Amino acid sequence: MTGKDPQAPQLARLAGLIADETRAACLLALLDGRAWTAGELARHAGVAASTLSEHLGKLVAGGLLAEERQGRHRYVRLADARVAQLVEDLAAQLGPDTGRRPRTLRESSAGSAMARGRTCYDHLAGRLGIAITEALTVRELLTQDTGFALTDAGLGWFDSAGIALDRTSRRPLARACLDWTERRPHLAGVAGAALCRHALDAGWCVRIGSERAVKVTSAGERALSELLGIGAAALG
Amino acid sequence: MTGKDPQAPQLARLAGLIADETRAACLLALLDGRAWTAGELARHAGVAASTLSEHLGKLVAGGLLAEERQGRHRYVRLADARVAQLVEDLAAQLGPDTGRRPRTLRESSAGSAMARGRTCYDHLAGRLGIAITEALTVRELLTQDTGFALTDAGLGWFDSAGIALDRTSRRPLARACLDWTERRPHLAGVAGAALCRHALDAGWCVRIGSERAVKVTSAGERALSELLGIGAAALG
DNA sequence: CGAACACTTCGGCGGCCGCCGAACCATCAC
């Protein structure tokens, strides 16, 4: 009676890819949606280059990462949005700051910058992401009470804001992503990605530091206030 | 510069709980939403009782399982719907039948019963779950093109069918859950759970075997046809 | 061309962890 579920070994293997502190650190770092070189990740994780090389091999073989070789560099990024979502979901399961408290001033300010606004793979998160999601909901451009979807008015809003949405993608147009600093859902999916890309392209916000944190510019404050009625207070 | 993300160790620990074949088999078995005894799980996984006891200890300590002691039995079930979703998401990432092919007739027919209809923690999946989700969508009770949410008409349908929806829960009313046999989303969340419970209570379907598979009764066929226009063909 | 650099491969070391059986403890049946 060892009728063990046939997908158990594979589930274990998949989880095993994430079940290593160094690989987990890589995946979290790659949640910024960009491609990192092997060396950058090795320094980030505080481990020898040779060690990290083996980790990348496993993650790529397991389908979690996509690689792109350029000259003597090996660039690596999350394979697709599904993998990003998976890592986010796992991280969200942990709950907010169950981690250690920041020890240094530098860490603390980096933490608060992340809490203020950051990218979550390809969309916006943190107080910035929440403020936008909230504003969309209040204006009935997004409905959250019977699920999570854009309204017809919401489609119109994106259109009039000049943000194109790819409606042919198999990826959901709007999806809720649980924010691990705010404990509330923010907008992800095709619409979330398009909005984030537009915000960066139009200079509404800029990346700060080398990680995921972003900062709203003064042009961004004007645009958010004008288009969604978001006041500076909500972005504090 | 070992500025490793502070949540990396925890992410690794969480994944590590799932990254064992025996524990993975337990979690998959518990996806039927019911409580199993330690002994049942040990036999299911094909491992000594002492070994399984240790596994359960870890899963409970890690918050993935909830336990309930009754007399000399230790009943254990998934801690909540979030954990179930997490396991489902991980399993969905694997893709359909990447596992081995069934070897015996018994396995094969069990597999097709599972493909025809099954529970996915607390909602319906398989061709049955897809047929229902599809019918709800065609009748514009559920919208999938701008996200995933019940429409106003959908709320009315649940009401007139006598299926109460708890709108006070923090859990989303409607949520998409990727079906790993059909590769398409089916209805989960509060509405999915209420529908599944009603289907079992009203005798629309009954559990078969000791696992997740369910079978539509003739009363169920009538009800589904009447309420949602689902023909027997869709349930093949 | 040679030096610096990014990455990979390979041995080898050490620790962690899943497994079992045996002993133990609790509950239930008689």
Next chain:
DNA sequence: GTGATGGTTCGGCGGCCGCCGAAGTGTTCG
């Protein structure tokens, strides 16, 4: 009470896996 059953604890064994440094491959730069 005695015996059977479900579960837990404990040692101890074995394998897996992450780590490193050293040596090797390919690329870029002067």
